[in-house]
Every structure is written in structure tokens, then in C-alpha cells.
Amino acid sequence: MADEHADVITTGEAETAPAPESKPTRRKRDKLFGGLGVTASAAVLAACGGSDSGGSGGNGINNGYGQGGVEGPVGPVQLPTENESARFLSHATFGPTMAEIRSVQSLGFDAWLNQQFTAPRRDTHFGYVTRGGPLGCSTCDRMYVNAFLESLWQQVAEDADSLRQRIAFTLTELFVVSEVNSPLDGNARALAGYLDMLADRCFGNFRDLLEGVALHPAMGHYLSHLRNEKEDAATGRIPDENFAREVMQLFTIGLWELNIDGTRRKSTLGNDIPTYTQKDISGMARVFTGWSWGGPDDSTNRWYGWPIDEVDTVRWDIPMRPYQRFASTSEKRIIRNVVIPAGTNATDTVRIALDTLFNHRNVGPFIGKQLIQRLVTSNPSPEYVSRVAEKFNNNGSGVRGDMRAVIRAILTDMDATSEASMLSDRGGKIREPIIRFGSWLRAFGAKSATGIYPIWNLEDTVWSIGQNPLRAPSVFNWFRPDYAPQGEIADAGLVAPEFQIAHETTVTGWANFAFSTAFYGHGWDENRIAASYAEELPLADDPPRLVDRVNLLLTGRQLDRESKALIQGAVADFPLDAENGRFVRVALCVAMTMISPQFQMQR
């Protein structure tokens, strides 16, 4: 595929990615809902990132694009310290637990990652919401979209695949679907099916992840390409451009041509180079026509989601399927001068388009940089972005898009693990509120008497934390990757995306939330999620040791001398012999750590 910009590129290097298979062949698949990614070259590996949960998307697609093996780099391994392990887990999970710190200390980063890449899922979110409760529930009455949030938080709090939990959540912030301002409002199954798809595919190949996103009915609803119809001269109808635009702008290549280090390429005149034009969007809009509800046939009832023989055709747990008679068969010109010939069927059309996007040289730096920003630091160096993007382009075995290689590259990079990176005045980021709450939940094993996690309304800015999973205000997420608050951060040419939701109201909300949560837990009555602080209570009469333990769990021992002194002073000020004296001392220590600069920010 020719590079149409070759004549104006002044910097950057040739793409290393293998070209997509150009012949529109289709391989026979074992199941009805196979993927479109069929350029078989690499060995066929385990389905979808090692998941054997049988959830949505994990339905036996042969991953032709391949992924990394479970082996990390070989050679002598220097095991990380307790503090290094805790810091690593703050990047890789919703927050460390003592058990997981021990695990990373004994295994090392790479072996821990290998274990996580193959850790099975215990349950699916779709299973939880359709059952109406957790696995083995006796009273299964969990309802509405709350059931989805309960499932999400239960997995975050309890499940062994803690890396998958963090990565899947992170992907919900890149490939956004939301209940807010959306036809998905209140739809637990849609959100559950979508998060399952991300969780199932996040350790596979990016090409399959992209296809999962593009063909998921939740995305089809959210960006309105489900039931998008071909152009019609008689009524003047043109295909909906919503998904066509965002799949390029937000999910794959972004607005500007990039170098491998994430900086913008320049034309010979020194200008930024747009990745696409409005004409490309019109072409791409015609690509995403003729797709609707998944199922065994393309009947008109199924297209509209009407019942067939009284069986519900609305399926949130399987990908959309093509309905050829609604699909545009005209010639489609998309980016990079790719022409999809007239008469190409809907499946091949989408396959060619996704292959073209997947093989664009922007994807590695565009997606890689945002993953670094979400997990490690707001301002990765161009070299860090390069190292990750190179792994995206080639995992070392000639495979492009291997998510395991990308995740490993991000989390084990020296800019994520070295002491220098921790002390750097450009490193680190605001810990986003959802992750802060998850850190408390996990560090202290908070649970309710019923075992349910009714955490429904975190987004209230007054009484809660102003952020809630899968409820972003738009497809642009809660914050943009290039958001720079005014003042010295913007002056220095740096960004701090999470600042977009940090203001007088939300920081106040966090302070109030941290204290009420640490002291009283979250929720009410038998469903109140509270920490027993069983491991911390015995330390209540020894403030330095108490502070040290909480410090390790929440910040990887990053509290500075002043923060420690303030917490120790406050803890010692509360009389041990007062009613609940021990408990108040521990809760105070936890809450004050949660409002410390070293916790609200991660380094």
C-alpha cells in the first residue's frame, strides 16, 4: 500500500509493519461469529488473550494476527523491592494489595506479567447481569445498570486477573461507550457485553481488539452505525458519519500524521499533516453500512431487533453481523489512497478498512502514548513512546499489534520503573478518581456483609468523586490526552489530562469522599462496603509503623517527611482509649494518606 504522504514527509522512518493481506479471502470459521481478521501467518494461538471464560468476544476467533508468547525477556533477573513492586502495581492494576506486592517481589515484573497474561477470568459481566448476581448467588435480584457496576467493582476488588481489570478499564477510556447522553442509558447488558469484549481481547492482537470495538452492538448504538444504511439518491440519504470519523480520530490514527515517537510529522513547508479529509470520512461512512444485530440470519426482523418467533433478537453479547442489502456496494475511497472496489461485500469491506487503519503507521505511537498516559505518566518522553510504538510495530517475532508486547513495554520501561523516573519533575500524573477509589478498596480488602459491591454513583461531584466507569460525558472521555491546565504546566508545554475534571468542586468532593469512605465505608446497611482494617488495627498504638504500612499500600512509600509527620501527628492526637480509638486512628491515617499529594498524584 503506497504512502500517499511520501512526497511531503521530511522526518520519520519507513513503516516496519507487514502489509495487510490484499486478497479478500475469507477463512472458514468454526463458529458463527468469527472475526474478520484473516491474514493467517503467525501460529494460531489461544483465543483472545488466554480467556477461557466463554464470555462475549471470547468465542473462539482464531487470531490470525498473533500475539506474544508468555515468555518475557530471558536473562538474570534482579527482583524488585517492596516499594518498586507497589509502584509497579499502581501502574498495572487498580492498586496494590499486600499479597500482590509479595507476588511481584518474588516473581519479578516479567514473570508476574506472564502469569497475568494467562490468568483466566472468573466470571463475565454479562453473566452477572443476566443471572442478577454473582456466581452462585442464592438470591439473584441484582437489577438494572447497577448490576453491571457491581460486577465491575467485584472483579476489580476480588479477581486474580488484576492486570486485565486495569487494562480493560483503560481501554474503556480510549474506546469510549457511555450511558450518558446515549441510547445505552440504563442498559446493563450492553455495557457488560462491551466490557467483556475488551477484557477478552485486551491481551490479544490490536487488530482483533479494534474489530471487537467496531462490531460491538454497544459501540454500534453509541456511535450510531448499527442499522446505518447505504446511500440513497431517491431520498438524499447519506450514510451516518459518526463512527467513521471517530474510529479514525480517536480509536486508531488520530488527526495528524505522527512520527514513531508520537511527535507530529511535518510537510516540506513545516506544517502538520492531517491524516484524513472529509472525503475519506464520507468513504469510511459507506464502509460502516449494513451492520446490525448479530444472529444466525439476516432477516429483516433481526436487522431491526424485532423478535423472531418470540425470541429476542437483541443480542449484546455477540458482534454485529452484515446485512448485505442495506450495505453500500459503491466504490469507497478511504485513507492512504485505498480504494475498496464497487461490489465488495460488507464483510470484506470492513475487513479491508480495518486492515488499512491497523496498518497505518500512526497506530503504534497514537495508541501507545495514550496507554502510557493512562497507566504511567502524563508526559512520556518521545523515546519512551518510541520504545512502546516499536513493540507495537513488531513484537520481536515479526508480529504487529501484539498487545502483550505493548503492555510489557509500557510497564517495564525504565521510565516507569527506575528511581530516576520517580524523582523526575516531569514524570507522573494525577491518579484518576476511579483508580484512587479502587486502590482503597483493594489495599484494605473492603467488602460488604452480603458480598455485593453496590457502587453506583461515583460521578456525583458533590457527594462522590466526579467520575464513574462507562459514564463519560462523551466519546471524548472524561478528559482529553492533550489537556493542559493553565499556569506553569501549560507554560512548560506539558499536559495533565486528569486536570480536566479537577476543580474546586471535585477536589472538595474527593476530600469529603476520602474521609467518609475511610471512616464509614461506601453505601448503607448490609450492603455497606467497609474495611475492617484487620491488619492495621494492631498497629494503632504505634503511629510510625501504622503510617508505614498504609504508605506502602497506597503510595509505594512515596509520602515525604512532612506528609508522614502530619499524619503521625494527627493519629497520635486521637486518644487511643476513646471509644473506637484504634479504629479512628487507622481510618484517620488512611484518609489523610488519601488526600496527600503523594496519593492524589502518582509518580
Added chain:
Amino acid sequence: MSDDTHDKSVAAPAVSKGINRRLALQMAGAAGGSAFLTQLAAAGGAAAQTADDFKALVCVFLYGGNDQSNVIIPHDTTAYARYQLARPTLAIPRDDLLTINPVSYTGPALGLSPHLRGIRGLFGLGKAAVVANVGTLAYPVTRAQYEANSRPLPFQLFSHSDQTGQWQSGLPDKASRTGWLGRIGDMMAPGFNSPNAISIAMSIAGNNAMQTGASTIQYQITPWGPIRIDPINSWGPLWQAPQATENIRSMLLRQNGHMISRGFSAIYNRAVESEQKLSRALESARPLTTVFPNNYLGAQARMVARLISIQQKLGQRRQIYFIAAGGYDFHDNLLTEQGERLTELDGAITALYQATVEMGVAPNVTTFTASDFGRALQHNGRGSDHGWGAHHFVVGGAVRGRRIAGTMPTVDLDTDTDAGQGRLIPTTSVDQYAATLARWFGVPASDLATIMPNLSRFSNQNLGFME
């Protein structure tokens, strides 16, 4: 705002050298450089608190890109037929339209969406105007120039994030770190508001680029007022531990030496300081009898009215508000759902106007709408796609109402303002829209270029919709 903040902003590189120099002059109080500041000083500056000297600008931002073609619709039968032909599945029935009779308008008869009863009433009373086909422009551009790509255009037309950013920054052809309401704030706050007052720019809808200035830092408040930080305000569980409460306060306000942490700590400091001032002032506010719609936008508008009612207590003779509603991105379900949003908008704007009448400040408050972009006229089945120019409303006692400012485009495909699929090439720029509002707010004509640096590229710098 502390002096410290001022100093930092002045020292920082600003958008342009011109702004930087001007700000530096203002901050230093060097009146010699500006007749404007000399006048202010003569008038007693911020100390003089007279009600008729008060002005407030209220931006209502419609996130998602409001479809202008179903807001103002041709009522004339021939023109309506063309509208219906361009979007047969999206057309509002002609009989449902609320007709309007603008003065000095000679085009085909017009109607408003049936969901805009309140605004239609205000239009008829001369308290609301329409600004037609306004949008981001780097330079005036014709269809031929657009198609030949022979004139510089705004970056990344039709992209939500970019076009929202450009509407708010007022600079569509370069990166900007400030917005035009923020720049107005930079210019007006020193002369009109008490130095100890909370920010001239208050947002009830989250952080936005529009109110970001070089020195202006927007203050965020909820629709129910400012929120108190409990654990430092005699919190129950800690009554036995006064030192703990002190230490909690110190922890909240401190930073760890990293610039991100310094920025965060600055927000906590403002939150603690402003909450006390505002809560006290709001407690003494006279209750309003005007009833606001019981929805989120209505609640935001109500808080604007309450804050206007205490402007003297706050030491503010100029206030700049930002409220917003989301969900206007109707690629789908346009006909069924846009009306619900417009009903909310209509109710909030109408109630806010009524409240200003109740408070006796109707001529002192101007409310205006803005959005990411307009939308294509051509339909995609159940919705419309991203466009460019759009129509907006300006409401208030100082508005020269019952008028259409700018040029109402012909509603059809393939017109001379069609950038393709009926996306409107704007015939009025955001620069002109903003400059007209800024002029009313008190920005001297000679300083408009500081607010809208590209303004000189457009011939008409005052659209005439304000007294």
C-alpha cells in the same frame, strides 16, 4: 486570587506578545499606557459600586453541535419545500413551526422549532436576537475559495474537540492557551472587581477553555452552591482531636514540589478560600420567586441568577458565567430527541431572563448560546452529521431584539454557502460575534484586537445586536 498568581501569569509567555504586554501594563497599574485604565481610575475603580454599572455575560454552551436546520426553519411554502426535500425524514411539520417576524428582514418567512416557545416570546418582545450562520473562520471564505482550498481555513473542521476548542479560544488557525471570555476577564476584572473578589469567570459546567485567561482562573461552583470540606470544619469523629483537624488542613493545602502537585494544591487553596466567601454571601441572598425548570440546565441557570443577585456583596461589577448542556450530537434520533434538549434550553434561558427582570437587572445581563458547530442539512436517515456554521441566540434587556444579525442562508443543498452535504460555510465569524458582546461588556473598541486577535480580517466588527 492572590498576588502570587498574578505575578506568575504575567511572567508566563502568553498567547501573543501583545496580550502579554497589555496585561503587564494592567497588572502594574501603569495607567499611562491606556486611556481606559485612566478613566477607570478617575471613576474610583472597583471601589465605586453602583448597580447600573453592573454587567454579566452568560454563555450557554450546547456540547455536541446543535443542528441549526431544525432550530430556525423556513416557513415560506417554497422555502419550506426545499428544506423538506433536503431532509425528508428530519423535517419538522410546517404547521408546528412558531412563526417569527423579524424587523428589517426581507428573506423568506421563518419559524422557530416548536420547542422554543419562551425564546419566541422574548424575540417578539425585542429581548432576543438571532445571529445567523456564525462559525469559526480564519478569514472570510467563499464556496469557490473553500473548494479550491485557496484561503486558510480553521484547523480540523467538523471535529468536535477541535471546533469546540476554536469556538472557545476564538483562534481557529493557531494553538491558543486562552479563551475569549478569559481574555475579556483579564481585561475587565482589574478595573471593575474588588481585588479580593472571587474570579470574574465562574463556571457551573466544569473546566472550559473559553473562560481561561492569562490571569483569569475560572472558579467552579455547583448548581447548589459551593461545597464545604467537611473534615476541616468541625467534623464529628474528630472533635477530640483539634490537632488532627489542623494537620488535615495542612495536608490538603500542601504540595510535593512537582508542578502537577502545585497545580492541584492551588485548586484546594482556592476551594477553601472561595467556599467561605461565597457560602456566606449566598446565605444572605434574597430568595427568587422566578421558577426555574427542574433539570440540570435549569439548576445551573438558577445558580447564575443567585450569583448575580449577590454581585455587590461579592465586589463584582463584571461577571462572566459558563453553563452548558451536553448530548446535542444527534447523528441519530434527531427528530425525537433534539426537541427535549431545546425545551430544556428554552426553559433555562427564559427563566434566567425573567429572574433578571425580577432583580431589576435585565439590561445588565446578556445570555448567548454557542456550540461545537452546526450540522449538515442533508440527512443520514435518522440524524444529521457534523457541520460548520450555525444560528445562535442572544437574550437580554440590552439586546436589540427581534432582529436577525448576520445573513440568513438559503436553506437548500448546493447553495453558495454549501461546503458539501449542506454544511454551512459561515458568513459571520465567531470573532465578530464575540467582539459585539465584548464591546457591550465594556471592552473599548481600541482593545477588541486583544480579545479577538483575528478581528481585523473581518469588515464588520459590530454586528449591531447589542444596544
